[in-house]
Amino acid sequence: MSTDPNQPIPANVDPSKGSVPDDTATERFQREVAARKAAELDHDEEEETLWAGGYNPKAMLGTWILMAMISIALLILPFFVSPLSMGIAVGLIALIWVVGCLLYAYRRLGYHYELTTQRFIHQTGILSRQTDRIEVIDIDDVSFSQGPVQRMFGVGNIELTGSDRTHPTLSMLGIGNVKDVSGLIDDIRRKERRRRSLHIESI
DSSP: OOOOOSSSSOOBBBTTTTBBBHHHHHHHHHHHHHHHHHHHHHHHOOOOOOEEOOOOOOHHHHHHHHHHHHHHHHHGGGGOTSSHHHHHHHHHHHHHHHHHHHHHHHHHHHHEEEESSOOOEEEOOOOSSSEEEGGGGGGGEEEEOOOHHHHTEEEEEEEEEESSSSEEEEEEEEEEEEEEEHHHHHHHHHHHOOOOHHHHHOO
C-alpha cells in the first residue's frame, strides 16, 4: 500500500513507531476499571448487621436447679434442726427466689449485643443504658466456656480479648448457640483484618 510522502502526519501519530494509538479507547477502559474498583470498595465498606442477641433464658437453668435443691433442703432441715423453724425456712426460700428472679431480670433486660461487619456493639443497663463500640479489627482472640447444664442446651459465655483501651476484655454471658456465635465473631474479625490490609496495600 503506497502512501503520499507529502501527506501531513496526524498529531497523535508517533513517527518512530509508525502506528496511531487509540488513546480514547484506552482511557475509557481505564476509567471503567477504576469505577468498578471504587464501586467494589464502597460495597465492601457498607456496614451490615450480622447478629444481635442478649442473655438466653436457658443459661439460668443450672441456677434454677440449684435454687430448687436448696429450697427442698431448707424445707427438710426444720425436722432435723430444732432451732430452724418452718417460718424461717420459708422466709429464706422466698429470699433466694426473689434474688434469683432479680438477677435473671437484670441479665435478660440489661444486656444486648450486636455484631456488624465492622463493629461489635454491646449495651448494658436497664433504666440508664451505656453503649460501647469495639472495632472488630481490634479483637485479638475469641473463646467460649460452658457448664454441664449449658452444654446440654448449647448456651455459654463468650470471652473477647483485644487491643481496645476501654474494654481490653469483654465477657458475654448466656449466649445461645454459643459455638456458632463465637465462630461468627472470629470469622468476621479475620475477614475485616484481611480487607483492611488489602485496602492499605492498594493505597
